[in-house]
Amino acid sequence: xxxxxxxxxxxxxxxxxxxxxxxxxxxxxxxxxxxxxxxxxxxxxxxxxxxxxxxxxxxxxxxxxxxxxxxxxxxxxxxxxxxxxxxxxxxxxxxxxxxxxxxxxxxxxxxxxxxxxxxxxxxxxxxxxxxxxxxxxxxxxxxxxxxxxxxxxxxxxxxxxxxxxxxxxxxxxxxxxxxxxxxxxxxxxx
Amino acid sequence: xxxxxxxxxxxxxxxxxxxxxxxxxxxxxxxxxxxxxxxxxxxxxxxxxxxxxxxxxxxxxxxxxxxxxxxxxxxxxxxxxxxxxxxxxxxxxxxxxxxxxxxxxxxxxxxxxxxxxxxxxxxxxxxxxxxxxxxxxxxxxxxxxxxxxxxxxxxxxxxxxxxxxxxxxxxxxxxxxxxxxxxxxxxxxx
DNA sequence: ACAGTCACTGACCGATCGGTCAGCTATTCT
DNA sequence: AGAATAGCTGACCGATCGGTCAGTGACTGT
Numbered sequence: 390x391x392x393x394x395x396x397x398x399x400x401x402x403x404x405x406x407x408x409x410x411x412x413x414x415x416x417x418x419x420x421x422x423x424x425x426x427x428x429x430x431x432x433x434x435x436x437x438x439x440x441x442x443x444x445x446x447x448x449x450x451x452x453x454x455x456x457x458x459x460x461x462x463x464x465x466x467x468x469x470x471x472x473x474x475x476x477x478x479x480x481x482x483x484x485x486x487x488x489x490x491x492x493x494x495x496x497x498x499x500x501x502x503x504x505x506x507x508x509x510x511x512x513x514x515x516x517x518x519x520x521x522x523x524x525x526x527x528x529x530x531x532x533x534x535x536x537x538x539x540x541x542x543x544x545x546x547x548x549x550x551x552x553x554x555x556x557x558x559x560x561x562x563x564x565x566x567x568x569x570x571x572x573x574x575x576x577x578x579x
Numbered sequence: 580x581x582x583x584x585x586x587x588x589x590x591x592x593x594x595x596x597x598x599x600x601x602x603x604x605x606x607x608x609x610x611x612x613x614x615x616x617x618x619x620x621x622x623x624x625x626x627x628x629x630x631x632x633x634x635x636x637x638x639x640x641x642x643x644x645x646x647x648x649x650x651x652x653x654x655x656x657x658x659x660x661x662x663x664x665x666x667x668x669x670x671x672x673x674x675x676x677x678x679x680x681x682x683x684x685x686x687x688x689x690x691x692x693x694x695x696x697x698x699x700x701x702x703x704x705x706x707x708x709x710x711x712x713x714x715x716x717x718x719x720x721x722x723x724x725x726x727x728x729x730x731x732x733x734x735x736x737x738x739x740x741x742x743x744x745x746x747x748x749x750x751x752x753x754x755x756x757x758x759x760x761x762x763x764x765x766x767x768x769x
Numbered sequence: 770a771c772a773g774t775c776a777c778t779g780a781c782c783g784a785t786c787g788g789t790c791a792g793c794t795a796t797t798c799t
Numbered sequence: 800a801g802a803a804t805a806g807c808t809g810a811c812c813g814a815t816c817g818g819t820c821a822g823t824g825a826c827t828g829t
Contacts, residue, residue: 408685412601415817428777436817491681494732495598523741524749527729531753534728535721542684543720551713559714563721605787618807626787
């Protein structure tokens with residue numbers, strides 16, 4: 390059976406995302422895992438190493454998505470393909486995305502977080518380069534930050550839990566409307 | 580000359596919003612203010628008191644806006660009036676809003692934060708009660724979280740600073756589109 | 770039987786945290 | 800002049816932080 394290492398990674402990720410990295414002690418992570426603090430430091434040599442392990446998969450995936458986005462021409466089809474990929478990405482890695490959105494700016498000097506922040510900047514620059522107006526740039530920020538916020542606080546805000554596929558569909562619709570090129574129809578199927 | 584109390588409040592608010600409440604030490608606040616930690620605790624009897632003083636005005640204002648919203652019928656005009664008020668609110672209190680959006684869930688048990696979180700829930704419930712579909716509810720969350728995210732990270736994301744009134748106009752346009760009743764025209768002036 | 774590795778632990782370390790307290794200086798009030 | 804107050808400070812406190820280290824029991828390969 391997969392030993393505690395993966396459990397620790399997941400527990401730490403959840404705590405880092407919900408309570409905050411600096412507000413989460415190794416002691417608490419150990420308690421939640423039913424281990425001692427020393428055991429946590431046996432699997433991960435430091436708190437920062439644990440953070441890196443927690444967010445690394447999300448960073449790799451985001452790099453893939455960005456590479457593909459930057460390589461493709463910005464056709465409407467490419468834009469929509471990216472959007473679906475992006476929605477699936479934040480659905481799958483919602484805890485990690487929440488960390489970068491909420492704590493990214495405050496966790497500078499942690500290398501892996503800086504790396505993630507650079508990805509956000511890359512994404513922002515790509516959209517900024519393809520948007521003429523301030524409004525378009527802001528649409529991107531609202532879409533990214535808003536989707537991440539929505540996914541990570543839906544427990545406390547939404548009064549009942551929604552099925553993932555419904556959430557996914559709604560997200561795609563909303564983000565499509567937000568990120569559509571200015572002047573383009575919001576519902577292309579009309 | 581306004582003594583250090585108001586300076587401390589503002590410095591603490593900025594640090595709490597950008598670095599996080601638990602990641603900000605009284606020592607750092609004191610340093611930024613050019614005072615000693617003891618002086619900070621002279622003006623505010625505890626770190627939590629300082630936090631309360633920092634966010635209290637925003638909470639009061641938000642309560643006003645919510646009272647007015649809940650008292651008014653949900654006419655399109657009322658909806659738009661609220662939206663403008665809300666945009667001005669997050670523009671004026673962007674640091675406080677950023678705190679509640681990013682750290683609200685993690686700072687439970689701090690009474691003043693709980694109070695602010697209740698306001699967010701009140702706002703969410705109001706919109707949920709007036710929206711039939713999951714998508715509509717999510718539009719609210721994306722609008723709120725996205726606008727707050729955009730305003731508080733525009734320094735690191737947007738490559739040049741935008742004038743406040745341009746940001747305001749763009750925000751109103753985007754949020755109007757997001758929060759418009761389903762089926763309503765996005766641009767009513769057509 | 771024995772050496773080695775793996776998973777884990779408690780004791781301990783220095784640093785830093787929020788907070789207390791006695792005391793200092795400058796100004797104000799009487 | 801003398802008392803009181805406001806603003807501020809350094810020394811100090813217990814708690815907790817991330818991290819180190821010596822050791823322990825279980826399991827494995829020889």
